[in-house]
Amino acid sequence: MLEVLRERTRPVNLSGERLLPVRDDLASLFPGGGLRRGSVVEIAAPSLLFVAMAEALRVGSWAALVGLPTLGLAAARDHGITFERLAVVAAPPVDLAATVVAALVDALDLVVLGPGVVGRATDARRLTARARERESVLLVHGRWPEAVDLRLTVVNRHFEGIGQGHGHLSGWCVEVETGGRGAAARRRRGLITLAGSDLSGGDG
Amino acid sequence: MVWCPDWPVVAAIRSGEAPGDMPVAVFRANRVVAASSRARADGVRRAMRRREAQSRCPDIEIVDDDPARDARLFEPVAAMVDAFTPRVEIVRPGHLQFATRGPSRYFGGDAILAATIAEAITALDPTDVLDVRLGIADGPFAAALAARTAALGAARVVEAGDTASFLRGYPVDALVAVEGGRAVTRSARGSRGSPRGPSGSGRNPGASTKPGSAKGPAAQRKSAAPGKQGPGRVGHPSEANGLALIDMVSLLHRLGIHTLADLAALPPDDVLARFGPIGEHAWTLAAGFDPRAVRPRVPPPELTVSIECDPPLERVDTAAFVARGLADELCERLASHGVACTCIAIEARVDDGSPDGRVVTRRWRHDRAGVSGGLTPQALGERVRWQLDGWLRGAAALGLADRLVGGITHLRLVPEEVTADTGRQLALWGGASAADERAARAFARIQGLLGPEAVCAPVRVGGRPPAAMVALVPWGDARDVPGAVHADRPWPGSLPPPHPTVVPPLPVPVDVLTAAGTPVRVSRRAMLDAPPVTVRLPGEPPSQVTGWAGPWPLEERWWDVQSARRQARLQLITESGRALLVTLESSTWWLESSWD
Numbered sequence: 001m002l003e004v005l006r007e008r009t010r011p012v013n014l015s016g017e018r019l020l021p022v023r024d025d026l027a028s029l030f031p032g033g034g035l036r037r038g039s040v041v042e043i044a045a046p047s048l049l050f051v052a053m054a055e056a057l058r059v060g061s062w063a064a065l066v067g068l069p070t071l072g073l074a075a076a077r078d079h080g081i082t083f084e085r086l087a088v089v090a091a092p093p094v095d096l097a098a099t100v101v102a103a104l105v106d107a108l109d110l111v112v113l114g115p116g117v118v119g120r121a122t123d124a125r126r127l128t129a130r131a132r133e134r135e136s137v138l139l140v141h142g143r144w145p146e147a148v149d150l151r152l153t154v155v156n157r158h159f160e161g162i163g164q165g166h167g168h169l170s171g172w173c174v175e176v177e178t179g180g181r182g183a184a185a186r187r188r189r190g191l192i193t194l195a196g197s198d199l200s201g202g203d204g
Numbered sequence: 205m206v207w208c209p210d211w212p213v214v215a216a217i218r219s220g221e222a223p224g225d226m227p228v229a230v231f232r233a234n235r236v237v238a239a240s241s242r243a244r245a246d247g248v249r250r251a252m253r254r255r256e257a258q259s260r261c262p263d264i265e266i267v268d269d270d271p272a273r274d275a276r277l278f279e280p281v282a283a284m285v286d287a288f289t290p291r292v293e294i295v296r297p298g299h300l301q302f303a304t305r306g307p308s309r310y311f312g313g314d315a316i317l318a319a320t321i322a323e324a325i326t327a328l329d330p331t332d333v334l335d336v337r338l339g340i341a342d343g344p345f346a347a348a349l350a351a352r353t354a355a356l357g358a359a360r361v362v363e364a365g366d367t368a369s370f371l372r373g374y375p376v377d378a379l380v381a382v383e384g385g386r387a388v389t390r391s392a393r394g395s396r397g398s399p400r401g402p403s404g405s406g407r408n409p410g411a412s413t414k415p416g417s418a419k420g421p422a423a424q425r426k427s428a429a430p431g432k433q434g435p436g437r438v439g440h441p442s443e444a445n446g447l448a449l450i451d452m453v454s455l456l457h458r459l460g461i462h463t464l465a466d467l468a469a470l471p472p473d474d475v476l477a478r479f480g481p482i483g484e485h486a487w488t489l490a491a492g493f494d495p496r497a498v499r500p501r502v503p504p505p506e507l508t509v510s511i512e513c514d515p516p517l518e519r520v521d522t523a524a525f526v527a528r529g530l531a532d533e534l535c536e537r538l539a540s541h542g543v544a545c546t547c548i549a550i551e552a553r554v555d556d557g558s559p560d561g562r563v564v565t566r567r568w569r570h571d572r573a574g575v576s577g578g579l580t581p582q583a584l585g586e587r588v589r590w591q592l593d594g595w596l597r598g599a600a601a602l603g604l605a606d607r608l609v610g611g612i613t614h615l616r617l618v619p620e621e622v623t624a625d626t627g628r629q630l631a632l633w634g635g636a637s638a639a640d641e642r643a644a645r646a647f648a649r650i651q652g653l654l655g656p657e658a659v660c661a662p663v664r665v666g667g668r669p670p671a672a673m674v675a676l677v678p679w680g681d682a683r684d685v686p687g688a689v690h691a692d693r694p695w696p697g698s699l700p701p702p703h704p705t706v707v708p709p710l711p712v713p714v715d716v717l718t719a720a721g722t723p724v725r726v727s728r729r730a731m732l733d734a735p736p737v738t739v740r741l742p743g744e745p746p747s748q749v750t751g752w753a754g755p756w757p758l759e760e761r762w763w764d765v766q767s768a769r770r771q772a773r774l775q776l777i778t779e780s781g782r783a784l785l786v787t788l789e790s791s792t793w794w795l796e797s798s799w800d
Binding site for chain 1: 642645663664670674702703708732751752775799
């Protein structure tokens with residue numbers, strides 16, 4: 001009980017660098033051990049987006065998904081995401097994209113952009129600066145026209161539970177490689193279990 | 205007080221959603237909200253479960269509750285009464301009130317006025333499903349009770365000064381029936397009739413619904429539940445207060461206080477000390493001093509908010525969005541003056557071709573103002589939306605009254621009556637924080653740019669295909685969409701988690717081929733003719749299948765020709781390292797979702 005309370009009352013911004021918390025196995029891949037506020041992170045797999053967002057949403061951050069109509073929201077719960085502080089925003093028209101994303105960056109801790117939402121390099125540069133100033137995190141699914149602080153790519157996937165005509169998908173894990181600039185320039189690799197043995201623990 | 209009993213049922217019939225010659229019941233969250241007189245004759249009562257209602261009355265027609273529909277169809281009735289007297293206040297759909305002194309003198313007495321209005325309203329309805337009753341008394345509470353005891357299409361007049369003696373004989377349950385509103389259905393279980401007092405059980409099932417005596421903790425749990433659904437939940441404070449009222453009435457019975465006269469005989473200080481503000485309010489009503497007895501006091505004009513609509517509002521959804529913004533603005537302004545609004549006039553200028561347009565006004569009174577303070581921004585926004593909906597669609601759909609031509613060019617919200625805002629106690633843990641408010645403002649701004657549908661809240665609903673498990677509700681609307689209550693049901697036939705992370709809005713046709721290069725076929729007994737070997741996605745080279753599972757047949761809604769679907773599902777793992785869910789439907793394989 002005390003543990004739970006301590007967990008709940010833990011400050012969102014850790015001492016030193018201001019970080020949004022992430023799950024332990026992902027934290028070991030991130031320089032600093034969490035999502036650094038004001039950074040832009042490119043994430044290749046939708047499932048990793050969920051994993052990266054889940055912990056921050058749980059401790060009280062707000063997030064918006066912009067222009068991601070194909071995301072399977074039913075799976076969000078498998079990764080421990082609650083819908084209370086999550087909004088789904090339709091892809092804005094190109095000329096309004098910068099305005100809409102900027103409004104979200106101003107107000108929310110996490111803004112997740114779908115592929116092609118921000119296509120112009122000038123917009124991207126402005127939004128990168130805006131995110132740094134407002135200390136929110138831009139998670140980009142797809143290509144970001146500018147340099148990113150951290151990039152997560154999937155190099156391998158393992159699916160469990162499916163045989164030749166029997167069983168059903170019961171769990172899976174991905175091998176992730178990180179790259180980027182600054183502290184993230186050193187490449188790291190890690191195995192992230194997305195569902196399976198720890199499924200019940202992650203289901204909030 | 206004009207009262208149309210079972211208005212949700214009448215509205216459902218008139219909107220064509222239910223046949224008029226069958227017993228009908230309107231349901232919300234599997235409980236009866238209102239039942240037609242024929243259904244009641246078979247024993248269907250408010251707050252009854254659907255299954256129980258169906259067992260008592262097998263041919264009952266079931267309709268979903270829709271307050272917006274009720275409000276829309278009530279507009280012609282309000283317009284009709286408005287033709288007789290100004291300052292008509294809608295308490296809720298099916299329920300309106302006005303001060304009779306002026307019009308009575310004009311028409312020659314309360315009784316004649318009431319008869320004229322009843323006749324006019326009855327004439328509105330050619331199909332004869334409308335049931336209207338009127339009550340006239342010194343205060344709204346007594347008038348509402350009088351209306352409940354009036355005969356069909358007639359009025360009951362309580363002479364001035366007789367209110368206290370009129371109220372004497374009623375059981376305390378009348379408080380719940382009149383003041384508790386719709387909240388009653390949320391927790392009152394069972395429907396034991398209470399034969400006490402003049403309000404007979406056949407006349408108004410709401411009055412006779414008496415909560416079980418052992419339900420204290422259960423009710424508290426239920427009253428806590430709405431808060432968990434996060435922002436956007438409508439009507440939460442008044443609902444909680446409705447439940448508090450039920451608890452109080454239940455306790456009064458156990459204390460041996462059965463009638464309003466018993467309650468009024470108690471010292472008011474003691475009632476306040478024991479039950480708090482709700483108790484005080486109840487005592488005031490029981491004693492015949494209605495605090496809401498119409499008292500015209502015009503608040504300062506700077507509280508009014510208005511907006512020019514250019515282009516004119518013609519569609520309900522855009523009107524609803526404007527309404528919400530305006531309601532928020534009004535509430536902010538009221539809050540800065542420390543007051544809350546209990547009666548609001550919604551005023552619209554309509555473009556009818558003349559240079560100045562035509563101004564229409566309708567008043568809404570907050571139905572449980574005494575128990576729960578003023579209108580919350582959500583409740584206010586909802587009422588404005590209902591009213592605009594009524595003007596834009598309701599009258600036109602019925603071809604009745606004066607339908608509006610052109611759009612609304614100017615919208616004004618005038619708080620007609622305000623009370624001191626006693627405030628809301630925010631929770632110590634949780635509640636709205638600065639971050640929540642910042643987020644809400646950002647979402648409202650984007651909705652202003654791109655339209656209300658652009659920002660949505662995901663809501664879990666029940667369903668089998670992954671795409672049907674989450675519904676998107678425009679941000680700020682109520683999240684209790686139909687189906688949300690089914691989210692935690694088992695849904696046999698759905699695939700176990702992990703759920704797919706990529707779900708295309710529309711399934712994509714794919715080729716699933718056997719070793720011989722022919723499409724894989726599934727027999728009627730859900731067997732494959734040959735194992736899948738290659739899969740080809742559009743625009744990609746074919747990929748070898750390294751693992752597969754299934755097929756799992758799924759046959760949904762076979763009883764309904766329109767929405768019936770029959771499919772077989774297969775999970776595939778390809779050598780390129782992807783997991784796919786493909787379905788066979790109408791002899792084509794579709795990529796329904798994948799794990800990535």
